Amino acid sequence: MKIALLPVLFAGFLLACSALAQQASKEIKPLKQLFCPVYANHQAHPKSLSTEHEGRTIYFSKKRAVSRFKSNPKKYLKNLP
Numbered sequence: 001m002k003i004a005l006l007p008v009l010f011a012g013f014l015l016a017c018s019a020l021a022q023q024a025s026k027e028i029k030p031l032k033q034l035f036c037p038v039y040a041n042h043q044a045h046p047k048s049l050s051t052e053h054e055g056r057t058i059y060f061s062k063k064r065a066v067s068r069f070k071s072n073p074k075k076y077l078k079n080l081p
Contacts, residue, residue: 033058037076038065053077 036042042061049060053073058080060066069076 031059032081034081035079036061036065037079038062038068040079 031044031046033044036044037058037060039061044059044061046059049063049066050057051060051066051070052058053069058069060069
């Protein structure tokens, strides 16, 4: 009897895992901006420093990049997607 329940329990586990994976993939949206606009060869990360500019969140790789961007945003906006 214990052996017969094992495949059923395993199938239930797989279904639960796939449902959780589908829900997580709906909540996570890919970041459109991959690189820092100031230091274009450095990757941007959604948990890194950011600022709002014209209703858009812009991510940076370094603290210095934020101050450079704020001093002359037009210069660096062309580096954004």
